[in-house]
Amino acid sequence: MDEGTIALTVMTGLLLISFIGFLVWGIRSGQFKNVEEAKYRMLGDEESEKTTGEVKPPQTKPGGGGEK
Numbered sequence: 330m331d332e333g334t335i336a337l338t339v340m341t342g343l344l345l346i347s348f349i350g351f352l353v354w355g356i357r358s359g360q361f362k363n364v365e366e367a368k369y370r371m372l373g374d375e376e377s378e379k380t381t382g383e384v385k386p387p388q389t390k391p392g393g394g395g396e397k
Contacts, residue, residue, distance in 0.1 A: 355361060
């Protein structure tokens with residue numbers, strides 16, 4: 330094997346490990362839970378603005394969203 334093949338193999342392995350790491354981080358931190366919520370929340374906020382005339386600030390979960 331020449332040096333180019335070894336370098337490509339090492340870089341491919343590092344890329345694969347980083348991808349798997351980000352995937353595991355996303356699953357553990359809840360990034361993939363309830364992905365449909367944003368569009369329904371947006372529609373609900375729009376309806377309340379039309380009826381009351383006031384704009385509500387976005388709702389956030391306490392604790393930074395990292396809880397299990």
